[in-house]
Amino acid sequence: MKAQIFGLLIIPSVLFGQKLIDRSAYAHFYSSTPLEDIEAVNKKAMGVVDLSSGQVAVAIKMIDFEFDRSLMQEHFNENYVESDKYPKATFTGSIADFDSSKVMKLIDTVSFKVKGSMSIHGITNEVEAEVNFIANERKLYASTKFILALEDYDIDIPKVVILNIAEEVEVTARFAFDVPK
Amino acid sequence: MKPLLLVAAFFTVLDLYGQDDLLGLLEESERARDEVTIATFKGTRIINGHSVETRNEGVLDFIISHRFGTLNSGAYELWGLDQSNIRLALEYAFFEDLMVGLGRSSFEKTYDAFLKYKLLKQKTGTKNIPVSAVLFASTTIKTLRRFDGFEPTFIDKLANTTQLLVARKITPELSIQLSPTYIYYHLIEANEKRNDVAALGIGGRYKITSRVTFNAEYFYQFFNKNDQFYHDAIAVGVDIETGGHVFQLQFTNATAMIEKGFIGETRNDFFGGDIHFGFNISRAFQLK
Numbered sequence: 001m002k003a004q005i006f007g008l009l010i011i012p013s014v015l016f017g018q019k020l021i022d023r024s025a026y027a028h029f030y031s032s033t034p035l036e037d038i039e040a041v042n043k044k045a046m047g048v049v050d051l052s053s054g055q056v057a058v059a060i061k062m063i064d065f066e067f068d069r070s071l072m073q074e075h076f077n078e079n080y081v082e083s084d085k086y087p088k089a090t091f092t093g094s095i096a097d098f099d100s101s102k103v104m105k106l107i108d109t110v111s112f113k114v115k116g117s118m119s120i121h122g123i124t125n126e127v128e129a130e131v132n133f134i135a136n137e138r139k140l141y142a143s144t145k146f147i148l149a150l151e152d153y154d155i156d157i158p159k160v161v162i163l164n165i166a167e168e169v170e171v172t173a174r175f176a177f178d179v180p181k
Numbered sequence: 182m183k184p185l186l187l188v189a190a191f192f193t194v195l196d197l198y199g200q201d202d203l204l205g206l207l208e209e210s211e212r213a214r215d216e217v218t219i220a221t222f223k224g225t226r227i228i229n230g231h232s233v234e235t236r237n238e239g240v241l242d243f244i245i246s247h248r249f250g251t252l253n254s255g256a257y258e259l260w261g262l263d264q265s266n267i268r269l270a271l272e273y274a275f276f277e278d279l280m281v282g283l284g285r286s287s288f289e290k291t292y293d294a295f296l297k298y299k300l301l302k303q304k305t306g307t308k309n310i311p312v313s314a315v316l317f318a319s320t321t322i323k324t325l326r327r328f329d330g331f332e333p334t335f336i337d338k339l340a341n342t343t344q345l346l347v348a349r350k351i352t353p354e355l356s357i358q359l360s361p362t363y364i365y366y367h368l369i370e371a372n373e374k375r376n377d378v379a380a381l382g383i384g385g386r387y388k389i390t391s392r393v394t395f396n397a398e399y400f401y402q403f404f405n406k407n408d409q410f411y412h413d414a415i416a417v418g419v420d421i422e423t424g425g426h427v428f429q430l431q432f433t434n435a436t437a438m439i440e441k442g443f444i445g446e447t448r449n450d451f452f453g454g455d456i457h458f459g460f461n462i463s464r465a466f467q468l469k
Contacts, residue, residue, distance in 0.1 A: 019203070021210055046207045057203035063216065069467045070237030078220045079391040079422070084353035092204055158392065160423045 018051040020140060020177035027060050027173045029148070031166040038072065038165065040065040047175040049142065054098025056114060056131075058091040058173070080155050081121050089120040095131065109134045114144070120153040135179065142175040215306035221313055221350040222358075224427045224463055225272065225280075225297075227384040228398045228416035229435050229443045230360055233313040233348040235299050236274035239469035244270045244284075246438045246461040253454035261458060268438040273468075286438055293439045295319035303350060317344040321441050337368040340441040344382075354388040364445050366406065373406040378445035380405075380413075386420070394420045396429070400444045414443045415451040429461040 025045040031038040044064040049056045062083035067073040077083040093116015102110055109132045118127045129146040149168050150157065157165045222232035225242065236242055246268040250261030258264065270284030270293075278299035285292050301314040319342045327333065341364065348358035360382030369376055384398035400414045418431025434451035435443035438461075449455030 019206065021207070023210060023212060046211065048203050048207055050203060055203055057207055059204060059207045063219075070240060071465050071467070074220050075422070075424070082391060090204060158423065164424065 018180065019048055020051065020179065021048045022046065022175045022177050025058075025173065025175045027065075027171070029065075029169045029171045031169040033163060033166050036164040038067070040067045040073070040076065042066070045173065047142070047173075047177075049095075049140070049175075049177060051100040054095040054100070056091070056093055056095060056116070058089075060089045061087060062089060063087065086120070086122045089118070091118045091127075092116050093127075120148075121155055123153045125152050138179060140177040140179050142177070143173065145170065145172045147171070213307050215304045215308055218303040218305070218313070218350050221303065221348050221356045222386055222396075223394055223420045223422050224429060224461070226429065226461060227358060227386065228396050228418045228429065228431045229414060229433060229438060230382050230384060230398055230400065230440065231295075231297065231315070231317050231344070231346060232384075233299070233315045233346045233358060235278060235280045235297050235315065236272065236465065238274050238277045239467060240274050241466045241468050242270075242272040242282075242463050243466070244268075244272060244461060244463045246270075246459065248288075248433070248436055248438060248457040248459035251449060251455045251457055252432075253456070266436055266438070284439065286442070288437050288442065289323050289325045291321050291323045291325070291437075291439065291442070293319055293321040303348075312347050312349045314348075315346040317346055317440075318342065319440055321439055333368055340364060340366045342440040342444075344440065355385065357383075357385040359383055360400075362400070362440065362444055364441050366441065366445070369406055373410075375404065375406060378405045379403040380444050382444070389419075392422045396420060396431075402445070405445055410448055411445060412447050412450050414447045427461075427463045429463075431459050431461075432456050433459060 023046050024043060025047045027042040027045040029040055042060055042065045045058065045060040047056065047058045062081045063077055065073065065076060067076065093114050096113040096115055098112060111130055111132050113128060114131045115128045117124050129144050131142055131144045134141050147168050148171050151167060157167070222234050224232065225234045225236065226232055248266045250258055250264035252260050254261050266286065266288040268284050268286040270282055272280060272282035274280040280297045282295045296318050298316045299313070300316055301310055301312060303313045304310045321340050323338045342362065344360050344362045346358060346360050348356055350356045362380040362382060364378040366376050380400045380402045382398065382400045384396065386394045386396045388394045396418050398416045402411070402413055405411045412434060414433065414435040416431050416433035416435065418429055421428040434449040434455050434457070435447045436449065436457060437443045437446060
């Protein structure tokens, strides 16, 4: 409750074209098949939200995805996403019906649809996902979860490992933006 | 509705500017940091010789290598396939930059133990290091029985190899490696002139697709035990990678799969057609 009151207090400062950046955002993907579960975590993702316009952008270096198995990490970069050629996954988009006061009001988690273009492996697709926002006096948190089809981004799965790698992976991302006083 | 559409259109235009800005802003606010070059080679060997790759901490590599007989042995020997030399090895990375290996070759019934330590990692960023460098040291014990009545001591059976492997991933496709090598043999035959070999290996790989590379390797000997017997080792091959396996298929004039053998004791002449077909299969297990 206290947090909510604080949140209300900071709305005015936030309304003036504030661009909030998180340089150590969290991104995670998970692929599951009966044979094998594969997951990787990226703790160096970057995200920005412009509270005046509701625009968002995300940039994730592929090389920063960490796997439990080091060889898998190498293969991910070398063979699947080709991070030499396409070092980053990016997203730019805007929050539909964005209302920054609503975001900061924190009565509860506020959910918005975000639409925009996602680029991975040199391929850009228009995508849409639900993003949940919640804030306290110091941070504005955003999180999202969506399904991504590897085929849409031209990421080939060789036949020999077709049973090990799912065609669709679940992506989770979490951002924590510092709210200026 | 119409004014709304106009406003929407207006904002779309703004959007485009804004979005470019935001990505640019992210790029600008990126913290400078080092990026270590990965996968200079697909395997821990270029073909016969070691590459600058070490396994990551806790990875156990099981490597099965074969060299068949020579292609010019003819149809009766099925172009060499009737004969086969094999090396079985377990290679483990105890730490991030240190790996050790134990192997056993059927050729001359030789055991080998090696240590590989990464001295330098190619990286870009705040600090630029143009090459990766690895120190390689191995000892081999030849246990093949002699039939000439000479009884070698334990020390006599040993040969030691020291190498400095220096490689650069020049482009995502192309990597080149230089491997200065010194080998000392504790025992030499009566018709051999000296106990040591100095050589310079040059090797490289070119990536054809993301999973297939073309590799080539040559070891030039500055001096060796006896010029008349021993040739420089040459090898060409491909690496094919599928998940946890790397298959390496090669043509080489070397019979041995360990340094003291292929660098200093290759008796076959590549250009005389004494070429072995062979393969290495590596299977990696993450133990921790």
